[in-house]
Amino acid sequence: MATPATIHAHAPQGFIRKYIFSLDHKVIGMQYFFLALTAVFVGMFLSLLMRIHMVWPAAVLPLVGEIKPETYLSLLTMHGTIMVFFVLTTAPQGGFGNYFLPIQIGAPDMAFPVLNMLSFWTTFVAFVVIIAAFFVTGGAPLHGWTGYPPLSAVQSAGPGEGLGADLWITSIAIFCIASLMGALNFITTTLDLRAKGMSLMRMPLTVWSWFITAILGLLAFGVLLSAGILLLMDRNLGTSFYVPLIVVNGQVLGHKGGSPLLWQHLFWFFGHPEVYIAILPGMGVTSQILSTFSRKPIFGYKAMVYAMLSIGLFGFMVWGHHMFMSGMSPYSAFAFSILTMCIGVPSAIKTFNWLGTMHKGRIRFQTPMLYAIGFVSLFVSGGLSGPFLAQPVLDIQLHDTYFVVGHFHLIMGVAAIFGIFAATYYWFPKMFGRMMNETLGRIHFFITLAGTYAIFMPMHYLGMAGQTRRYSQFTEVAYQAKLIPLQTFITYAAIITISAQLIFVINLFWSMFKGPKASDNPWQSTTLEWTTATPPPHDNFGGVTPVVNHGPYEYAVPGAPRDYVMQTDPVSASAH
Amino acid sequence: MAGGGDGRRGDGGPGYGERLRRARLGLICLIAPIVMLFISLTSAYIVRQGLPMFDGASNSYVRDWGGVNLPWVLLAINTGVLLLSSVTIEAARRDYARQAALAPVKSIPGVSLGEENHLPWLGITVILGIGFLVGQGLAWRELQNRGFFVSTNPNSSFVYLLTGAHAVHLAGGIIALVWAAATSLLRKPVEARRIAVDVTAWYWHFMGLLWIYVFAFLEFAR
Ligand code: HEM
Ligand SMILES: [Cu+2]
Numbered sequence: 125m126a127t128p129a130t131i132h133a134h135a136p137q138g139f140i141r142k143y144i145f146s147l148d149h150k151v152i153g154m155q156y157f158f159l160a161l162t163a164v165f166v167g168m169f170l171s172l173l174m175r176i177h178m179v180w181p182a183a184v185l186p187l188v189g190e191i192k193p194e195t196y197l198s199l200l201t202m203h204g205t206i207m208v209f210f211v212l213t214t215a216p217q218g219g220f221g222n223y224f225l226p227i228q229i230g231a232p233d234m235a236f237p238v239l240n241m242l243s244f245w246t247t248f249v250a251f252v253v254i255i256a257a258f259f260v261t262g263g264a265p266l267h268g269w270t271g272y273p274p275l276s277a278v279q280s281a282g283p284g285e286g287l288g289a290d291l292w293i294t295s296i297a298i299f300c301i302a303s304l305m306g307a308l309n310f311i312t313t314t315l316d317l318r319a320k321g322m323s324l325m326r327m328p329l330t331v332w333s334w335f336i337t338a339i340l341g342l343l344a345f346g347v348l349l350s351a352g353i354l355l356l357m358d359r360n361l362g363t364s365f366y367v368p369l370i371v372v373n374g375q376v377l378g379h380k381g382g383s384p385l386l387w388q389h390l391f392w393f394f395g396h397p398e399v400y401i402a403i404l405p406g407m408g409v410t411s412q413i414l415s416t417f418s419r420k421p422i423f424g425y426k427a428m429v430y431a432m433l434s435i436g437l438f439g440f441m442v443w444g445h446h447m448f449m450s451g452m453s454p455y456s457a458f459a460f461s462i463l464t465m466c467i468g469v470p471s472a473i474k475t476f477n478w479l480g481t482m483h484k485g486r487i488r489f490q491t492p493m494l495y496a497i498g499f500v501s502l503f504v505s506g507g508l509s510g511p512f513l514a515q516p517v518l519d520i521q522l523h524d525t526y527f528v529v530g531h532f533h534l535i536m537g538v539a540a541i542f543g544i545f546a547a548t549y550y551w552f553p554k555m556f557g558r559m560m561n562e563t564l565g566r567i568h569f570f571i572t573l574a575g576t577y578a579i580f581m582p583m584h585y586l587g588m589a590g591q592t593r594r595y596s597q598f599t600e601v602a603y604q605a606k607l608i609p610l611q612t613f614i615t616y617a618a619i620i621t622i623s624a625q626l627i628f629v630i631n632l633f634w635s636m637f638k639g640p641k642a643s644d645n646p647w648q649s650t651t652l653e654w655t656t657a658t659p660p661p662h663d664n665f666g667g668v669t670p671v672v673n674h675g676p677y678e679y680a681v682p683g684a685p686r687d688y689v690m691q692t693d694p695v696s697a698s699a700h
Numbered sequence: 701m702a703g704g705g706d707g708r709r710g711d712g713g714p715g716y717g718e719r720l721r722r723a724r725l726g727l728i729c730l731i732a733p734i735v736m737l738f739i740s741l742t743s744a745y746i747v748r749q750g751l752p753m754f755d756g757a758s759n760s761y762v763r764d765w766g767g768v769n770l771p772w773v774l775l776a777i778n779t780g781v782l783l784l785s786s787v788t789i790e791a792a793r794r795d796y797a798r799q800a801a802l803a804p805v806k807s808i809p810g811v812s813l814g815e816e817n818h819l820p821w822l823g824i825t826v827i828l829g830i831g832f833l834v835g836q837g838l839a840w841r842e843l844q845n846r847g848f849f850v851s852t853n854p855n856s857s858f859v860y861l862l863t864g865a866h867a868v869h870l871a872g873g874i875i876a877l878v879w880a881a882a883t884s885l886l887r888k889p890v891e892a893r894r895i896a897v898d899v900t901a902w903y904w905h906f907m908g909l910l911w912i913y914v915f916a917f918l919e920f921a922r
Contacts, residue, residue, distance in 0.1 A: 346733035362851035381753035
């Protein structure tokens with residue numbers, strides 16, 4: 125059993141041990157980061173194809189050729205799945221969490237480094253398996269990222285529902301196992317490896333967010349795994365968990381008596397916590413950055429912690445709000461509706477605390493800060509449509525329209541992406557030892573922010589006007605066709621926004637090699653990762669054991685020599 | 701208090717007690733999702749059991765749950781084997797705990813604690829564990845002889861699913877045990893083996909409990 129200690133003494137030398145099968149949480153964090161980066165480009169490319177096809181259906185596109193309606197559904201499924209699992213679950217937690225959680229609590233590594241390596245490589249295998257779905261006969265599945273049966277449970281239901289769908293489910297199952305291993309490691313590390321003085325209420329909010337995310341993952345992914353096993357059995361062993369008596373292309377299949385709703389319950393019991401798995405780390409890093417760049421303590425630290433805990437708790441009780449259309453009893457719909465709106469309370473607490481943190485701060489508008497503010501903005505814009513959707517009567521109208529697409533992209537998709545961007549710009553100097561370019565960063569920010577609103581705001585109007593989701597084109601239905609001009613506008617906005625991401629890529633890789641050298645603490649932050657060298661040595665603190673004397677956000681401390689007190693500064697630094 | 705580690709680095713890493721605690725904490729985090737998995741399968745069972753199905757012939761709703769004639773004598777024997785293996789692994793756990801505690805004393809030159817006689821508890825546990833799996837395989841065969849296959853009816857699907865899911869997890873425990881035994885061949889320090897055996901033993905007890913739950917559930921929630 126390789127414990128942190130047995131590996132810290134000598135950093136491994138060979139290329140393979142050092143960069144491929146590394147046990148160092150920092151290397152593993154980077155591996156996750158680059159995996160997610162690859163995935164986000166695949167996902168973005170797919171969305172581009174969808175947008176172009178939707179408004180110019182006749183166009184023949186590169187790589188995919190002619191897009192049939194079922195091809196569109198494959199693109200849609202793979203886009204959603206890759207984005208949710210391999211980007212939003214992978215980068216914030218696996219990437220930044222892995223890299224910075226041990227350092228921020230003053231530990232030399234994760235609790236179980238071998239397991240950590242295994243979780244990355246298992247995630248990698250899951251990614252390879254899902255990408256393979258593109259290349260098998262019939263192509264990728266059509267059932268959307270939510271995989272509703274019977275479409276997903278019947279091999280003959282469509283071109284991608286054969287081997288492609290099996291690969292899709294297998295990939296998700298592998299991903300579940302990888303995430304469970306990761307979550308186990310995060311929780312044990314947080315509870316057991318904290319440095320002296322790092323009490324729970326001195327942990328940076330980033331650590332809290334990774335910790336709570338890991339708990340959610342630990343409880344949610346097992347349920348998705350079980351749902352996936354049942355689905356595989358229905359598909360391949362002839363069972364009838366989900367599939368009722370069904371006729372496909374005039375043929376009666378062997379199934380009978382199953383319930384598609386059973387899948388919906390299991391899936392969304394995982395699915396709603398999953399959206400918090402995607403967004404909580406973004407909340408953590410936003411809190412960290414807003415405090416640092418406003419040069420003020422975070423407003424209501426404890427309230428922030430309890431808000432995240434209650435969001436996590438309530439997150440397990442609201443899955444039914446995805447199923448108002450399923451014919452559920454109005455009484456349960458009512459209960460789910462009330463519980464859903466309850467989540468608005470801790471969310472609002474967080475928002476007000478973020479604003480309170482910035483209020484009267486000496487704000488430094490550098491790129492990480494811009495992205496953190498952008499996160500708050502998107503969280504509010506996307507969040508406001510939540511209480512509408514939580515009304516069963518309204519949701520019956522809005523479900524499966526573009527209103528929902530707009531809602532979840534703002535709050536979960538792009539807000540989480542903004543969290544990732546904020547984290548990248550903020551921690552890049554620590555990870556790579558160089559600064560990213562500010563000017564490019566700002567240009568990238570403003571185009572992305574404006575582009576995001578241009579893409580997703582109009583979708584709310586489309587949805588209210590009745591534009592249905594998951595349609596490959598709208599030319600055939602008269603009332604829908606009238607909305608095509610707005611869709612065209614969205615497509616132009618998407619093309620511009622996606623192209624602008626090249627600025628980020630150029631900035632990232634250029635700065636990695638050519639950026640100006642970063643000091644150990646370029647943002648004058650207080651948490652432990654800024655006390656160590658840049659980039660951190662193999663055991664994080666070069667043989668020194670950090671001792672923590674302060675809370676994580678002591679900025680603008682009256683009487684202190686500097687305007688901030690680092691967590692490891694001697695007690696006297698703020699003794700006034 | 702958890703954490704608050706006091707200078708655990710620099711002197712060759714965390715101590716043995718600390719590593720044991722950490723491994724046990726990891727084990728709790730492993731058990732949680734397994735519990736979630738079985739809760740989820742249980743609720744799927746209950747939901748599926750209660751579903752009405754429209755029957756065109758009688759023009760009414762019927763239940764298609766079916767039934768399974770469990771080979772319960774065989775399953776009871778398997779249960780006995782598994783419980784026995786819990787006893788043997790507990791013996792192994794205590795054995796290693798004592799060895800680990802005495803290791804520093806033994807390493808003093810000239811000190812001998814006399815010859816101790818150990819039964820190879822780990823090996824016995826592995827054999828019993830494999831015996832249980834074989835027994836479950838026989839139970840599956842017996843089910844098929846009685847005409848119950850995976851897709852015969854919803855109840856039989858769940859019987860295979862729940863027993864299979866339990867067997868997979870138990871097989872994981874066997875692999876862990878074999879690995880723990882291998883550490884002695886790899887000349888790892890006795891502490892490492894002690895930790896591996898300790899967490900596997902607790903996992904094994906959990907598997908025993910889980911099996912009793914699965915068995916009772918399948919028998920009584922038909
Ligand atoms: C470049 C920005 C993006 C564009 C232009 C875009 C576009 C689209 C489009 C056109 C759809 C299909 C809507 C429908 O027909 O129902 C869609 C679905 C979806 N997108 Fe995005 N998307 C973007 C970014 C993201 C991100 C960052 C995420 C991460 C969560 C994401 C997650 C999803 C999900 C989960 C679905 C639903 C898939 C399904 O219904 O199975 N998207 N997106
Ligand atoms: Cu939800």
